[in-house]
Amino acid sequence: MNFGLICEFNPLHSGHKHLIKSVKGENDGLICAMSGNFVQRGEFAVFDKFERAKAAIEAGSDLVIEIPTLCSTLSAQGFAKAGVDILEKAGICTALVFGSESGSIEELKKAANEIKEKDSLIKEELKKGVSYPKAMQNAVDSPILEGANNLLAIEYINQTSLDCITVKRIGKGHGSDDFEYSSSEIRKRLSPDEISSMENCSAAVLYKLRTMKKEDFLNIDDVSEGLENRIISAAKTAKSLDELYFLIKTKRYTMSRIKRIILRAFLGITKDMPKNPQYLRILAFNEKGRNMLSQMKKSASLPIITKYGDAKDKGGEILKLFEQESKFTDVYNLGFRIPKPAEEEKTKQIYIV
Numbered sequence: 001m002n003f004g005l006i007c008e009f010n011p012l013h014s015g016h017k018h019l020i021k022s023v024k025g026e027n028d029g030l031i032c033a034m035s036g037n038f039v040q041r042g043e044f045a046v047f048d049k050f051e052r053a054k055a056a057i058e059a060g061s062d063l064v065i066e067i068p069t070l071c072s073t074l075s076a077q078g079f080a081k082a083g084v085d086i087l088e089k090a091g092i093c094t095a096l097v098f099g100s101e102s103g104s105i106e107e108l109k110k111a112a113n114e115i116k117e118k119d120s121l122i123k124e125e126l127k128k129g130v131s132y133p134k135a136m137q138n139a140v141d142s143p144i145l146e147g148a149n150n151l152l153a154i155e156y157i158n159q160t161s162l163d164c165i166t167v168k169r170i171g172k173g174h175g176s177d178d179f180e181y182s183s184s185e186i187r188k189r190l191s192p193d194e195i196s197s198m199e200n201c202s203a204a205v206l207y208k209l210r211t212m213k214k215e216d217f218l219n220i221d222d223v224s225e226g227l228e229n230r231i232i233s234a235a236k237t238a239k240s241l242d243e244l245y246f247l248i249k250t251k252r253y254t255m256s257r258i259k260r261i262i263l264r265a266f267l268g269i270t271k272d273m274p275k276n277p278q279y280l281r282i283l284a285f286n287e288k289g290r291n292m293l294s295q296m297k298k299s300a301s302l303p304i305i306t307k308y309g310d311a312k313d314k315g316g317e318i319l320k321l322f323e324q325e326s327k328f329t330d331v332y333n334l335g336f337r338i339p340k341p342a343e344e345e346k347t348k349q350i351y352i353v
Contacts, residue, residue: 002029002292003165004093005061006083006156008039008072008183011047011190012055015099015171015181020060022167023097029292031093032056032064033086034283035072036325037196037332038267040079042259044335046187046195053283054351063289065090066281068321069328070273073260075132075222078275080155086277088162091299092292095163098156101147103168108150112157114140131254196335198263202241204334205266209235209244212265219270222261227253231261267328279303279311279318281325284351308346 003023009016009032024030034056036049045052053064071082087093102108115122118139125135137145144150149169157164171181179185187195198205209231217228227248234247241262248258280302285293296304303318305311311322326345333340 001025001094002031002092003095003097004031004033004087004090004162005097006033006067006080006087007056008035008045009052009056010035010039010045010183011052011186012059013181013183013186015169017059018170019097019099019167023165024060029063029092029288030061031087031090031289031292032061033067033083034064035079036066036069036281037329038069038073038263040072040074040076040260041256042073042261042263044196044198044332046190046197048196048329048332049283050348050351057284057286057289057351057353061284061289062286063282063292064284066283068277068281068325069267070269070321070324071275071277073264073267073269074275075257075260076152076155077159078221080152081159082275082277084156084159084162086280086302088160089277089301090280090296091301092295093162095165096156096160097165097167098149098153099169100149100153100166101169102144102150102153103166105164105166107144108153108166109157109164111140111142111144111150112154114142115154116158129252131252131257133254193337196332198266198335199241200335200337201266201331205241205262206235206238206244208266209262217261217265219272220261220264221269221271222257225252227261231265267331274321277302278321279305279314281322282306282350286353290352306350 020030034053035045037045039045049066056064065086067082067086072079087096100108115136121139122135125138133151153166214228214232217223217231230248234244238244238247245255245258249255280300282304303314305322311319329345330342333344
């Protein structure tokens with residue numbers, strides 16, 4: 001079987017390795033649809049996408065495909081849909097695998113169906129001024145919705161037509177102090193000199209926000225109900241990103257949603273830009289992945305891009321989107337204490353074992 005895994009690996013930890021080893025047999029393949037240089041929490045990835053793709057291959061994955069920035073910075077629903085699109089349109093994936101606190105695919109499917117059935121109730125809860133995760137919990141009274149991985153798993157189930165398999169998450173859980181199994185805890189312990197961080201671009205971010213008008217903010221996904229006014233007001237006085245987020249935050253908006261909005265504003269990502277992947281950008285593969293890539297060239301319903309030259313050959317919208325991703329990478333490289341040079345997207349080699 002060829003399993004598909006939607007991931008960020010920001011950074012990869014023992015729990016991710018456990019997930020890979022739990023599902024992949026000797027004759028199985030594993031394709032990762034992985035966020036690029038920007039992650040769904042609205043932050044810069046600590047290590048660049050090529051380094052994280054290399055780690056994924058070394059941990060047992062066979063082929064890594066990028067979830068582009070336009071998609072990786074969307075809400076959970078948009079992120080899940082983009083990851084599913086990549087795996088399904090590769091044309092060789094037979095099942096989708098993901099971790100969850102539940103560990104029960106039956107429980108997750110039941111909750112996914114309830115959420116679909118109670119969509120109108122969820123919308124009513126949203127009108128009361130609560131966040132989307134809280135609205136779901138209010139409409140669907142189930143403890144399964146308290147797990148961050150469960151929530152993403154439910155989104156995957158609702159977006160895909162592939163068979164779904166889940167593996168119970170091990171360790172203390174999301175956001176804990178578990179250094180071995182928590183990406184957030186690992187990030188806290190990384191040296192600021194080794195990683196990319198949006199904080200290193202804080203002055204540039206605040207400058208960009210202070211030069212934007214109300215209509216500019218309204219042209220960004222998830223900005224509504226006067227949120228644009230809070231951002232404009234906060235940007236005028238905030239002296240750091242943490243202060244900016246604090247000034248904008250209310251019970252209606254999760255911190256992740258606020259961070260995504262600010263990141264998309266900084267990068268210039270507007271509502272009219274594509275929300276679905278338009279090509280399959282290969283980041284890394286091993287020998288088995290090379291064979292899978294050969295199969296994909298026959299079965300994929302999206303163009304396959306392994307280097308800048310492929311994008312130039314395709315031209316048109318594909319080249320335009322690749323050039324745009326290249327500019328996003330240039331911004332990402334400014335997030336290091338010692339900024340990296342521009343044009344890296346066009347010159348960096350994919351990782352091949």
